[in-house]
Amino acid sequence: MIEVASATEAAQGPHETPSGRRPQEWRSPLASASKNDEVVARIAGKVEDDQRISAEEALHLHDHADLLTLGRLADIVRRRKHPENRVTYIVDRNINPTNVCLTDCGFCAFYRSPGDPEAYVLSRTEIYDKVSELARLGGRQVLMQGGHHPRILSEWWGELISDLRERFPDVNSHALSAPELDHFAQYEKRPIEEVIRDLKAAGLGSVPGAGAEMLVERVRKIIAPKKTTTDRWLDVHRKIHEGGLRSSATMMFGHVETAAERVEHFQRVRDLQDETGGFTAFISWTCQPDGVPEEQDYPEKATPAVYLRVQALSRIFLDNVDNIQTSYVTQGMKMGQMSLQFGANDFGGTMLEENVVSAAGCFHLSSVQTVEHLIQSAGFTPRQRNSWYGLVDERHDEPVFPANREDAAPGVRA
């Protein structure tokens, strides 16, 4: 059983939930109250003046600011960082070469244990066909992640990535994750630096920020006890950046964490970014507990307003991360568009296929046309990007930067 974090002030009292599972620990402050909160006003002044806010100040905003204030401040930071009034997205495809995984995370509906009748490993031909389809559509990125398979290690991945690079030079392999790389290093009994170096040599172009979940040990021990630790997750990203690759950072929230732990997660990301500058973007999403293996141990799903609050706060706090990507895969297209008012400047990928999230029962189809319409209707110019947030569509004359992985290496941009 999951141990519940100490309850925050239940300002609005207990109530029933639709699923019968327990409610979210955290309760939204009453919206009208934040108007009279002088501390909120003071912190807002700092954000307006482009000053960095502390974890303590972020927590105060988290617990006391109303949605509109968070949105307004996030929008100020977003426009400061992206005065060109555009929203980017990438034409990509998600491929999960295997669903075999040893980490047994109770919030994951996608994985199967080795030997399970539903366990699979995609054949090379299947993967080539999928990427070939993407390349024909002008896709720029294939997002590939699998489970922690006991025998599918860096050699297998290196061959795959190298073959893809040869066949589809315009499609970047945005692949694996810190926990998967760590898994290779452990099983192959060699330093993580070597694993990263070899995969980069094979053609790995960037690394997604998956598997971060919550970068707080108390929480990881509850929700993902077999997964890479917080310090290790951060260190693998440090090594990724030192090895000359960019990566993103993510957060999955709305389960057993406290408000202070959400902010602690932001702080860990901001600290590493101060050190390396290697994160391209930050992406957060809410836990989707309906139908997962340990469903009964999770609270009711966090509602969209909570997602927007946290996304806005991430934009305000992570002053050294260029891009905030919305997660419309978990939140839906309407939410994706609204999030552009709450700090997001990137719509993410068109995701021709997404197994992990759809296995958890929420799959939102999208297409380039729909994404562009939503961006335009929000008052922004839609632009296609590559994995390093360089602009790649040819409809515009503006300079394209960074155009490739070499230009995008951490340190180059500074």
Next chain:
Amino acid sequence: MSSAIQTQAAAAGIGDIAERVFAGERLSREDGVRLYGADLHAVGALANWVRERKHGDLTYFNVNQHVNYTNVCNKLCRFCAFQRLPGQEGAYVMKPEEVAEKIRAQLDEPVTEVHMVAGIYPKLPYEYYLDILRAVKEVRPGIHIKAFTMIELMQIARRAKKPLAEVLPELVEAGLGSCPGGGAEVFADRVRDEGYDKKNTGDEWIDTARTVHQAGLHSNCTMLHGHIETVEERVDHLDRLRLLQDETGGFQTYIPLSFHPDNTEWSHLPGPTALEELREIAVSRLLLDNIPHIKAYWIMLSIPVAQMALAYGADDVDGTVVEEKIYHEAGATTPQKVLRAELVQWIRDAGRIPVERDTIYNVLWSADEALAPVGETAPVSRV
């Protein structure tokens, strides 16, 4: 905090409008047009200020069920996916017993309202309308029947062969409690001629609503936005509602309805996006200074947009809505039934205080009994 909103409004070029809002002055049509073009953060913050002045954090919902007694209709509106012609596949008319069965099926649920609207099927006799009202009341005497849009009332009066003013007391006698706001579409003749020329005119809609209010009945009002109408035509529509409200005071709630294009003759149009829906909520809250409530109809907006709308001017979310047919034909993907608990949950997550009301805004359950006492009418402050 109004000074922060003022600063934000000034930066968005609507500082003068904000001053008028703070002074409680009525906004002009021209102001309305400008609100449609200004930064949404600023418009939303201003609308939220009005919302909080009128209602604080209170947010209303009810436990209701829908009955669409027929989908047969002769109006051929191009935005509609629900209508069928007589004899067409899928066409139906519920017998009074079938309507009663719908009510009976929910007897174990804490339903307080039935929302009953349908197509215009000229063969239905006047007695039919009285019979379905009676059928509902017979099964569940305590339920409030909110039924018949303005065009249905015009049709009912036509079949009764007497003026609506004489028909309404008979409908009330049979069980009618109030009237819904649907079917107003966009009043402008240009839009009507292009999209729904067999339907009543804007003037006829207004005249009918006036008659309803004069009969002592409350009603709601709506606008179907996001198809071929212009911003000016939307403002014109809102202004005409506002003028009638000055005269009668009979409107309880305004509900912006989003055009859903799927399976309609206008399926080539994209329909409004989430941010356009939020703007519609905000602008209406600012222009309709004399209508107490603005509703974010979640079944059409989706829960994320309805939840956000509570920060952009809305103070009501409609109800649990059992048996919704009209929007689901047009591809709305919201679940048919949201548990009361779920409504309460997402209202709270939006930083608001959930209050269950009946159709005419008597408080039935309140998360804050000091602010909204059970048994009393929902408090609304004048701004």
